[in-house]
Amino acid sequence: MHPCTRPLRQFIADNFLFGEPGAAESLGDGDSLIDAGLIDSTGVLELVGFLEQEFGIDVADEDLVPENLDSIARLAAFIDRKRADRVDVSPE
Amino acid sequence: MCGIAGIVFADSRPVDAERLADMIAAISHRGPDETRLLTQPGVGLAHARLSIIDIDGGRQPMTTDDGRLSVVFNGEIFNYLELRDELVARGRRFRTRSDTEVLLHLYAEYGDRLVEHLNGQWAFAIWDEPARRLFVSRDRLGVRPLFYTTAGGAFRFGSEIKALFADVNVPRRLDLVALDQLLTYWCTLPPRTMFEGVEELPPGHSMSVRDGRVEIRQYWQPSFEPMETRSEAEYVEELRALLADAVRLRLRSDVPVGAYLSGGLDSSVTSALAQRAVGGRLRTFSIAFDDPRFDESAMQRDVASWLRTAHDEVRCTSADIVRVLPDVVWHTETPLLRTAPAPLFLLSRAVRRAGFKVVVTGEGADEVFGGYDIFKEAKIRRFCAANPGSRRRPSLLRRLYPYLPTLHQQSDAYLQAFFKAGPDDRQSPFFSHMPRWTMTSRIKSFLTPDARAAAAAAGPQPPAVPEHFRSWDPFCQAQFLEMAQLLPGYILSAQGDRVALAHGVEARYPFLDVRVVEFASRLPTRLKMKVLNEKYVLKQAAAGLIPESVRCRAKQPYRAPDGDGFATTADYARELLAPETLQRDGVFRPEAVAALVRKLRDGRAIGVRDHMAVTAVLSTGLLLEQFVHRTRRVTHASVHAPVAPVHR
Numbered sequence: 145m146h147p148c149t150r151p152l153r154q155f156i157a158d159n160f161l162f163g164e165p166g167a168a169e170s171l172g173d174g175d176s177l178i179d180a181g182l183i184d185s186t187g188v189l190e191l192v193g194f195l196e197q198e199f200g201i202d203v204a205d206e207d208l209v210p211e212n213l214d215s216i217a218r219l220a221a222f223i224d225r226k227r228a229d230r231v232d233v234s235p236e
Numbered sequence: 237m238c239g240i241a242g243i244v245f246a247d248s249r250p251v252d253a254e255r256l257a258d259m260i261a262a263i264s265h266r267g268p269d270e271t272r273l274l275t276q277p278g279v280g281l282a283h284a285r286l287s288i289i290d291i292d293g294g295r296q297p298m299t300t301d302d303g304r305l306s307v308v309f310n311g312e313i314f315n316y317l318e319l320r321d322e323l324v325a326r327g328r329r330f331r332t333r334s335d336t337e338v339l340l341h342l343y344a345e346y347g348d349r350l351v352e353h354l355n356g357q358w359a360f361a362i363w364d365e366p367a368r369r370l371f372v373s374r375d376r377l378g379v380r381p382l383f384y385t386t387a388g389g390a391f392r393f394g395s396e397i398k399a400l401f402a403d404v405n406v407p408r409r410l411d412l413v414a415l416d417q418l419l420t421y422w423c424t425l426p427p428r429t430m431f432e433g434v435e436e437l438p439p440g441h442s443m444s445v446r447d448g449r450v451e452i453r454q455y456w457q458p459s460f461e462p463m464e465t466r467s468e469a470e471y472v473e474e475l476r477a478l479l480a481d482a483v484r485l486r487l488r489s490d491v492p493v494g495a496y497l498s499g500g501l502d503s504s505v506t507s508a509l510a511q512r513a514v515g516g517r518l519r520t521f522s523i524a525f526d527d528p529r530f531d532e533s534a535m536q537r538d539v540a541s542w543l544r545t546a547h548d549e550v551r552c553t554s555a556d557i558v559r560v561l562p563d564v565v566w567h568t569e570t571p572l573l574r575t576a577p578a579p580l581f582l583l584s585r586a587v588r589r590a591g592f593k594v595v596v597t598g599e600g601a602d603e604v605f606g607g608y609d610i611f612k613e614a615k616i617r618r619f620c621a622a623n624p625g626s627r628r629r630p631s632l633l634r635r636l637y638p639y640l641p642t643l644h645q646q647s648d649a650y651l652q653a654f655f656k657a658g659p660d661d662r663q664s665p666f667f668s669h670m671p672r673w674t675m676t677s678r679i680k681s682f683l684t685p686d687a688r689a690a691a692a693a694a695g696p697q698p699p700a701v702p703e704h705f706r707s708w709d710p711f712c713q714a715q716f717l718e719m720a721q722l723l724p725g726y727i728l729s730a731q732g733d734r735v736a737l738a739h740g741v742e743a744r745y746p747f748l749d750v751r752v753v754e755f756a757s758r759l760p761t762r763l764k765m766k767v768l769n770e771k772y773v774l775k776q777a778a779a780g781l782i783p784e785s786v787r788c789r790a791k792q793p794y795r796a797p798d799g800d801g802f803a804t805t806a807d808y809a810r811e812l813l814a815p816e817t818l819q820r821d822g823v824f825r826p827e828a829v830a831a832l833v834r835k836l837r838d839g840r841a842i843g844v845r846d847h848m849a850v851t852a853v854l855s856t857g858l859l860l861e862q863f864v865h866r867t868r869r870v871t872h873a874s875v876h877a878p879v880a881p882v883h884r
Contacts, residue, residue: 159835162828164681178653181678185643186843188650209649 146220148199149173153216155194160187173217178210188213195219201226238296239266239284239737240308241394242361243403244370246448251280258402260284263395265567266310266737272297274306279363279370283308286593286740288489289316293332300340301331304365307343309336310395311358311380312744314485319353343371348442351455355485355750359437361393369446376456377600377748378439378724381733384450387433391445396734397434397569401863407433408864410856415571415823416691419679419852422573423725425699427452430570430859439724457702458719458753460712462760471763472776475755479777482749483509486596494519494592496583496743497547498794499535501771502598502607504543504782506746510596511543520545521587521595523579526553527797529639535786542783550586552579554797558806561799562868565858567738568730572855573676573848576796581735588739595736599727600747603718604756605771606711606764607791609637613655614668614714615765621657630655635768638790642842665701668714679849682828711761731794798847802836802854808868812857813850821860824853 157168160182177183183191191213192203201223207213212222241259243251253275260271260282267284274281274297283296289312299306313319316335319342324330328341335356342350343362348371357379361372372393374382384393388405400406409432414424427435437443440456466474483506487493495507497520511518520540524533533549540547557578564581565572587595602608613636620629630652637643646654654671661667680688699721705713728745736743746752756764759773766772770791778787802809811817813833815826832850835841841850861868 158831159840162681162831163825164828165685167681181674184675184843184845185640185646185650185654186845188646189642190840190842205647208645208647210653211649214653 146217146224148220148223149216151198152219155191155198156182156216159190159194171216173220174215176210176214178214183214191219195223199223199227201230238286238310239263239395239399240310240359240361241282241399242308242363242370242392243280244363244391244445245278245389248277250277251275253280255403256280256282259392259394259399262398262402265740266395268740270295274299274308276306276363276365278368281306281308281361281363286737286742288312288491288594288742290332290334291490294334294336296336298332298334298336298340300344305340305343306363306365307336307340307360309339309358309360311356311360311375312488312742313338313354313356313358314488314744314749315353315355317488348444348453351442357745357748359395367446369444371442371444372437373442373455374437374439376440376750377458377719377728377753379728379733379745379748381729382437383429383434384437384443385434386450391448391450396567397429397431398566398863400434408866409433410823410860410864412687412690412823413694413697415683415687415856416680416694417697418571418573419683420673420677420697421699421721421725422676423722423729424570425697425721425725431863439720458716458757459702459704460708460716460757462709462712463758464760465758468763468773468776471759471773475752475773476777478749478752478755479505479746480509480513482746482752483596484513485749486510486744486746487513489594491593492519492591493594493596493744494521494587494590495545496520496595496597497522497536497539497545498598499532499539499786500598500792500794501775501778501782501786501789502601502747504539504598504786505601505774505778506596506598507539507545508543508778508781509746511545518543518545519590519592520547521583521590521592522547522549523583524549524551525579525797526551530795530797532792535789538783539786548586548590550579550583552582552796554799555801555805556582557796558799558801558809561802561806561855562808562858562862563738564735565855566862567734569734569859569863570730570855571852571859572730573679573852574796575799575851576794577730577735579796580731581738584736584739584741587741593740594742594744597743597745598747599732599743600723600745600753601771601774602791602793603715603723603727604747604753605774606715606761607771607774608718608793609791610668610672610718611711611714611765612636612768612770613671614710615768617655617657617671618662618667618710620652620655621659621662632768639792639795665705665713666698666717667710669717675845676848678845679852682824682832682849682853684822684825687823709761711765799851799854802850808858809854812854812861817857818853821857823856823860829853 161167264284267286269287270285281297297308313335316338323341358375359380359382411432414428414430417424426438443452522536525531557575564578616632633651763773818826
């Protein structure tokens with residue numbers, strides 16, 4: 145399992161599902177957060193705040209697309225890419 | 237405006253006048269000027285009066301000279317002078333100048349079909365003694381409320397549910413199916429109310445009660461037949477004349493009439509027309525917020541200054557909203573999802589303190605002429621769904637909800653994802669409202685499994701639509717849903733009648749004049765929303781009447797600050813959100829509410845959905861404590877008039 149999956153799932157469970165019985169467990173890593181009715185426009189901003197604080201990445205405006213943020217799996221992959229980018233731009 | 241109540245037994249047993257007096261006393265805030273009762277074998281009628289027309293002659297219950305018909309009436313018949321002239325020409329003789337007496341003569345002349353002659357806002361009950369029959373009616377669009385119950389061995393009715401609960405024979409139980417409806421549509425779908433066994437007469441319906449049998453009949457509903465019969469200029473001219481006359485009729489009063497002024501198009505138009513018609517200087521009232529995201533006071537002052545009205549504003553803070561919410565729920569008798577009724581409650585109090593009992597307001601224009609963003613949203617979603625591959629069409633979504641900054645921080649891709657519609661969705665009769673209902677329904681995740689199961693047991697609860705609904709164009713379908721549901725179920729009740737009458741203030745709505753509504757129903761859709769320009773024809777009709785800055789500004793709906801302090805500052809909120817309280821009531825999951833409260837306290841709850849959820853939980857708790865458990869006292873002191881019984 146990707147190491148970010150657990151905290152991401154926990155954040156979604158706490159902030160968007162409020163412990164709804166069975167909901168966090170039934171949310172698949174690839175399930176769309178929009179289609180599941182979990183994320184609205186403010187939800188995206190809550191999520192971005194969490195990513196920046198928890199994983200130490202900077203989320204740029206152009207990153208705010210469902211391809212990056214709309215499932216646990218996409219979020220984990222996005223975090224990996226951002227961390228890799230951070231390494232890439234360090235001075236040689 | 238007034239409050240009415242009554243009891244009808246299937247036989248001629250005597251009515252307990254004291255119990256009837258308790259019923260009307262429970263709603264005497266609606267009519268603090270005078271309270272009177274009428275009891276006859278098997279029937280009792282009660283009336284709490286807000287004296288507006290024919291102060292001396294309009295007392296109720298009113299009975300015909302021959303004793304055959306008696307009426308209690310809440311509301312106004314704005315065309316009563318014209319109807320009176322017609323009735324006099326038919327040989328009827330009047331003893332008062334009131335619109336109440338017009339109802340009695342109209343009923344004598346036309347029977348149940350009298351409603352077809354009325355231009356007004358009403359809920360009334362006429363007792364026909366020879367027929368031993370009660371005829372009850374509610375206005376077309378649901379401006380005035382009417383609730384009833386057959387629980388406890390009699391037919392009881394009242395302007396508010398608390399009048400029915402004044403009788404100990406009426407049980408007090410929360411209806412979980414109704415709560416499920418509210419957590420979808422923002423309101424219950426009549427006849428269902430928040431309480432089991434208590435029903436609401438739907439707008440546009442009449443009912444009769446005889447020998448213990450209740451019969452309900454729909455006499456009107458919103459209907460749309462757009463047709464091109466004249467030029468745009470002619471439509472604009474006709475609308476201008478209609479609105480001027482609708483306002484003129486709504487200034488008929490023996491007490492001064494003021495106006496609400498929001499700073500937007502609709503109330504600016506009604507205020508402008510009223511200012512022209514009153515001859516003197518119109519008094520206008522508005523709400524100002526400390527929070528600049530919601531405040532429109534600068535625009536309100538501009539309009540007032542332009543129209544030269546004498547203007548008053550009521551300043552409202554988030555703390556004020558938290559403070560008055562229990563009183564607001566006491567009056568609205570329903571859980572709330574938003575705090576918007578609270579400032580209007582404070583506004584009506586200020587209006588009454590300023591010595592006014594009547595105001596003209598701009599509500600209804602957004603429904604009748606297509607002003608809400610939900611109409612625009614549906615149009616754009618449908619346009620995008622027609623060509624899902626288009627990269628340019630979704631950019632139109634940027635035109636929606638300009639007052640929601642978080643939405644505008646989103647990428648086009650996210651906007652498209654939020655508002656996307658599949659090919660199947662487009663076939664749904666509820667296409668326009670699905671996003672709103674889906675978003676609101678998320679609050680149900682806070683319900684306990686038992687509460688969800690109880691609600692689900694009743695099966696799906698879609699709103700009723702008329703036979704021809706599917707043949708209407710999508711814009712008219714969306715309009716119907718707004719006019720038939722949210723308008724009576726929330727705008728005219730929780731934000732209208734209930735908070736205005738909490739302080740004995742009657743609101744009058746020129747845009748809901750039946751002639752204006754029927755004009756709009758025939759208007760070509762392209763003149764309601766021209767491309768994405770909402771209320772186009774109304775804006776054209778408003779030219780020269782109001783400042784251009786208001787006429788041309790983007791729609792800014794009335795919104796109030798969220799009760800940010802609910803979870804931390806209010807004692808009642810701490811009690812109602814506590815796990816033991818939630819556990820006792822069994823409606824909401826304590827652990828979910830605790831997580832929400834933590835989010836609010838930490839300042840992490842920035843979304844509409846979280847604020848809607850906490851408002852729903854709190855207001856449901858208030859409703860239970862005030863009406864079911866009766867453990868919470870209402871702080872708002874109503875002015876009770878002495879009861880004057882009349883026995884015949």
